[in-house]
Amino acid sequence: MLNEERIRLMTKMASYEAREGKEHMPIKQYYRKDYVSYEMIKAFVTSTISFGILFLCWIIYKMDGLTEFLEGKDLPGLGASIAIKYVVFVCIYQIIAFFVYTWRYKKATASVKEYYYTLKKVEKLQEKEERL
Amino acid sequence: MTGLLEVREKLRFFYGKYEIYVAAAIRFFLGIVVFSVINSQIGYMEQLDQPAVVLLASLVCAFLPINAMVVLACGMVLLHLYALALEACAIGLCVFLLLLFMYGKFAPKNGYVAILTALLCFFRVPQVMPVATGMLKGPSAYLSVLCGAVSYYYITGVQQNLVNFTSTEETEGFAKFTAALRIFTGNKEMYLVLAAFFITSLVVYAIRRQSIDYAWRIAMFVGNAVELVVLLVGYLLLDLMDKAVWAAVGIFISVVVSLVLEFFLYNLDYSRVERVQFEDDEYYYFVKAVPKVFVAKKDKKVKRITPKKRTTVGRRELARELDIDQDLLE
Numbered sequence: 163m164l165n166e167e168r169i170r171l172m173t174k175m176a177s178y179e180a181r182e183g184k185e186h187m188p189i190k191q192y193y194r195k196d197y198v199s200y201e202m203i204k205a206f207v208t209s210t211i212s213f214g215i216l217f218l219c220w221i222i223y224k225m226d227g228l229t230e231f232l233e234g235k236d237l238p239g240l241g242a243s244i245a246i247k248y249v250v251f252v253c254i255y256q257i258i259a260f261f262v263y264t265w266r267y268k269k270a271t272a273s274v275k276e277y278y279y280t281l282k283k284v285e286k287l288q289e290k291e292e293r294l
Numbered sequence: 295m296t297g298l299l300e301v302r303e304k305l306r307f308f309y310g311k312y313e314i315y316v317a318a319a320i321r322f323f324l325g326i327v328v329f330s331v332i333n334s335q336i337g338y339m340e341q342l343d344q345p346a347v348v349l350l351a352s353l354v355c356a357f358l359p360i361n362a363m364v365v366l367a368c369g370m371v372l373l374h375l376y377a378l379a380l381e382a383c384a385i386g387l388c389v390f391l392l393l394l395f396m397y398g399k400f401a402p403k404n405g406y407v408a409i410l411t412a413l414l415c416f417f418r419v420p421q422v423m424p425v426a427t428g429m430l431k432g433p434s435a436y437l438s439v440l441c442g443a444v445s446y447y448y449i450t451g452v453q454q455n456l457v458n459f460t461s462t463e464e465t466e467g468f469a470k471f472t473a474a475l476r477i478f479t480g481n482k483e484m485y486l487v488l489a490a491f492f493i494t495s496l497v498v499y500a501i502r503r504q505s506i507d508y509a510w511r512i513a514m515f516v517g518n519a520v521e522l523v524v525l526l527v528g529y530l531l532l533d534l535m536d537k538a539v540w541a542a543v544g545i546f547i548s549v550v551v552s553l554v555l556e557f558f559l560y561n562l563d564y565s566r567v568e569r570v571q572f573e574d575d576e577y578y579y580f581v582k583a584v585p586k587v588f589v590a591k592k593d594k595k596v597k598r599i600t601p602k603k604r605t606t607v608g609r610r611e612l613a614r615e616l617d618i619d620q621d622l623l624e
Contacts, residue, residue: 209395215388222468225472262399265432
């Protein structure tokens, strides 16, 4: 005979697997540290590319008066100031990435925990049915 | 009120039942509006500025996730800009790449927010978006609002400086690039709007997360008030008073939309708040439970108006059924 409670829980689980689970379950394959570090490495690459694009735009913007701009400038000093800006940019990006991905991991942990709790319930119901 | 609640339940039921079709229809109509606006604003490439292209692109978007519309809209804008000037297209590509990195990394599931922000900017009432994102999403959703707003300011910037991109003098050097970049460097209004949106979405998010009665309503009104003040002061300082009027109109619409969102998504009955306290091995829990306002489905009662058909059995039939003599029934 069909157990309505078990079917309800299984439908809930299937719906979770098809929606949030698709995003949350792969996250839970990692430890928190590994996941956040991996995402921060990816953020480092994108932040470097973003800074490169911004730097390129700045050069183009200054192109017409670039020779006058560079005239009499301390080039190593200019290079150092650009490097500092790059480091600050990447750091800000990394801090945002750290908070966002830590929060995402926390959210995924809570939802996957709920999923496994439902799974346990289903298993218990199934055992009970088999005993009967 | 009860009537409205019934309508809400009916709408929810309808959406739940036909979710796939409703979502596809929404994406299709949104696509038509988005691509039509792009064509009407910067329709420089004649091949793309056709109703058939708009319909086709919208149809494709109807069957794909919303992010497909974001990508298609960006592609369409870049193609139009390419038809205008390569430089405008190149800078547009850089801007979209920067936004894509930000959007893709931190707010990848907020395609509707990005699209609607840009669209409402064209209708001059984007003020609703930061309040709505603060109410419905997390703080990272602000980045999608930023993406939409920046895209809008770039497109309108190109329109306003059209003469810089259409000139054909050879001696210009990097003038077209500079003109494209100056859209961002010299646009104080854009920074004002982005700052106002940022503050608003953070204020709304921070308040609505509080465990206070009527959190959403307080968040909504405070957020709209903060946004209005920041925008009005900013426009006053920038001497853009004509924009201030539109900002006020936008805030009014924002309040209305926020109330509708609250009604549909966060309608709580604070008169029946329950406070419970319990413990487990590790924690003490102080729980405040606020019931949602809803109307129970009306039970359908079928009242029979026409009387039951009377069946009359004759003496002969009854006698035959009982297998007795007909005269005995007299």
